[in-house]
Amino acid sequence: MVTALSQHAIAPARLVRGPSAWSSSLDAVSSLCRSPLLLGRSRVTQPLRDQALTDLKRLGLDPCAGSLRFDCCDDDLQRLEAEARSSRCDAVIAMGGGKVLDAGKLLAHRLGLACITVPTSAATCAGWTALANLYSADGAFRSDVVLDRCPDLLIFDHELVLQAPPRTLASGIADAIAKWYEASVSSGASGDGLVQQAVQQARVLRDQLLLEGEVALAEPGGEAWVRVAEASALTAGLIGGLGGARCRTVAAHAVHNGLTQLPACRHLLHGEKVGFGVLAQLRLEELLGGHRLASQARRQLIPFFRVLGLPVRLEDLGLAEASLNDLNSVCAFATRPDSDLHHLPFPVGPNDLLAALVSTIAESNLCPERSP
Numbered sequence: 001m002v003t004a005l006s007q008h009a010i011a012p013a014r015l016v017r018g019p020s021a022w023s024s025s026l027d028a029v030s031s032l033c034r035s036p037l038l039l040g041r042s043r044v045t046q047p048l049r050d051q052a053l054t055d056l057k058r059l060g061l062d063p064c065a066g067s068l069r070f071d072c073c074d075d076d077l078q079r080l081e082a083e084a085r086s087s088r089c090d091a092v093i094a095m096g097g098g099k100v101l102d103a104g105k106l107l108a109h110r111l112g113l114a115c116i117t118v119p120t121s122a123a124t125c126a127g128w129t130a131l132a133n134l135y136s137a138d139g140a141f142r143s144d145v146v147l148d149r150c151p152d153l154l155i156f157d158h159e160l161v162l163q164a165p166p167r168t169l170a171s172g173i174a175d176a177i178a179k180w181y182e183a184s185v186s187s188g189a190s191g192d193g194l195v196q197q198a199v200q201q202a203r204v205l206r207d208q209l210l211l212e213g214e215v216a217l218a219e220p221g222g223e224a225w226v227r228v229a230e231a232s233a234l235t236a237g238l239i240g241g242l243g244g245a246r247c248r249t250v251a252a253h254a255v256h257n258g259l260t261q262l263p264a265c266r267h268l269l270h271g272e273k274v275g276f277g278v279l280a281q282l283r284l285e286e287l288l289g290g291h292r293l294a295s296q297a298r299r300q301l302i303p304f305f306r307v308l309g310l311p312v313r314l315e316d317l318g319l320a321e322a323s324l325n326d327l328n329s330v331c332a333f334a335t336r337p338d339s340d341l342h343h344l345p346f347p348v349g350p351n352d353l354l355a356a357l358v359s360t361i362a363e364s365n366l367c368p369e370r371s372p
Contacts, residue, residue, distance in 0.1 A: 006192075009130035009147065010241035012117070012154040017230060021157035022118065023055070028153055030059050032114040033091030037084045039104045040096045041068040045120050048160060049095055052118075064089060071135040072103040073142075080107055091116060091152075097168070098124035098270055102132035105147055115151040121164035122172040122229040124270055127154050128237025139266040141257040141333075150241065154234075158221070161229055166217050167269065169225075170308040172232030173213045174275030179239050180206040181278050181297070183247040185285075186343045190246055198243030205235055210300075214307055251284055251334075251348070252277035254341035255357075258334030262326055264318040268311065275301075275310045276317060276360075281344075283356040288346045298360070314361050327354055 016025045029036070036056065040049045049065065056063040064087045068076050084092070084107065091114035094104020101117050101124075108115035109132075117127035126132075130147040179202040187199050208231055216228035240248055255277030259265040265273065279301060285294040302312050311317045319326065331350040334341055341348055 006244060008194075008241060008244045009150050011238060012128060012151045013149075014152070015154045015156070015234070017156040017158075017234070019158045021155050022052070022160060025153065025155045026055060026059055029056070029093070029116060030061060032116065032152055033061070033089075035062045035064070035087065035089050036091040036093045036114075036116070037066045037080070037087070037089040037107075038063050039066045039068070039080070039092060039094045039100060039107070041100050042096060042120075045096055048120060048163070052093070052095060063093075068100060068103055070137045071139050072099045072106065072133060073135050073137050075137045077103060077107055077110070081110060084111055084113070089113065093118060094127075096120050098126035099133075099135070101126040105130075105151060106132040106134075106145060108151075109145075109147045114153075116153045116155065117151045118155045118157065118160070119233055120160050121168035122161050122233040123164070123168040124172060124175055125233055125235075125237035125240070127151070127156065128234060129240055131240070135260070138263070139260060141260040150237075156230065156233060158226065158229070161233075162221055166220070167309065169217060169229060169232065170213075170310055171269035171271030171275075172236075173209050173216075173228065173271070173308060174278070174305065174310050175271030176232040176236040177206050177209050177301075178249075178252040178271075178274050178278050179236050179247075181281060182250040182252055182343075183239065183243060185250045185281075185345070186248055186340075187243065187246045188345070192246065195243045195246045198239050198247045201235070201242070202239050202247070205231055205239065210304060213304070217308065249340040250343045251281035251341045251353075254334040254339045255280045255330070255353075257339070258330035258332075259317065261329055261333050262319070262322070264322065264326075267318060272311050273317075275305055276312065279305075279312065279360045280353070280356050283360045284344065284348060284352065287356060287359070288348065288352060289344070312361075327357060331357070 092104045092108040093116040094101045095118040119127040130150045132145045134142045183202045212224040215224040256273040259273045282294040282298040285291040331353040
């Protein structure tokens with residue numbers, strides 16, 4: 001039997017992980033470039049980038065600094081592209097959170113340059129993937145962009161990541177947990193062995209995060225922290241690479257995309273919105289798909305998310321004063337014809353999603369706290 005041709009950008013060409021991974025990778029960086037653009041954004045991580053520039057210059061490289069003004073959006077990217085060309089940069093080093101990493105990957109893709117990602121948190125798997133999310137200048141999701149390859153080098157330095165607020169790891173846990181709930185749906189009844197194996201890896205990932213997520217947050221730098229941080233930032237990306245398009249986003253990320261349309265939600269991290277989207281997806285599966293196990297999964301996740309400080313109610317989302325029009329706008333965007341939400345095995349309209357959101361929030365208000 002001849003199977004359809006399938007191409008996968010599975011993983012970065014090289015991964016360096018562990019304490020002092022950045023300093024241990026400098027020779028690898030110098031083998032990829034001479035004049036890299038070091039891209040970042042946050043004022044909090046500016047000292048890390050300043051040190052990185054010093055390290056690169058000490059190697060004899062000629063780096064230049066670039067900074068995002070907004071999220072990963074075309075306004076920024078066009079300006080940075082012009083800066084990189086005028087400075088004759090031969091690589092992009094993206095050092096920061098998910099939107100910085102996405103912007104760096106997309107910039108390198110457009111310019112045909114080497115790409116090096118250096119996550120400063122474990123909030124997403126953006127440092128790994130051959131995907132980027134484009135936003136408007138004010139932070140509203142616009143579209144996904146599929147890239148031709150994963151980064152040439154991913155440097156996951158535990159010491160850098162440890163400096164991030166605990167909230168970022170909680171967000172990464174929620175985003176990574178979504179892999180199971182979305183991949184198990186988007187894969188359908190695929191007979192592709194790689195897809196099947198990726199889905200099962202997503203299940204193992206979920207189990208590990210449920211088991212060790214709370215301990216990881218309580219003991220930064222401990223053994224559980226290392227496993228959970230790497231699971232969130234690395235393993236989650238591997239699953240998407242191995243499974244390809246059949247192991248990616250469904251309703252959880254579609255709800256995230258809808259929530260970004262509301263200014264009141266833009267203070268939330270990516271995974272915080274995705275985690276709430278998982279709860280909404282499970283409610284849809286129960287209401288429209290008749291999946292009784294979805295209710296059990298939701299009751300398991302709500303107290304777990306609460307312990308991690310993840311949003312489960314309107315007020316957690318910044319929507320305590322939200323109007324019906326606000327919620328309708330979220331649902332309209334999340335159910336657009338090209339939305340990944342339609343990978344669900346049943347039709348979903350805006351009113352269906354609204355009912356799922358409202359009932360998810362109502363159940364979250366009633367769900368008891370998890371016992372210590």
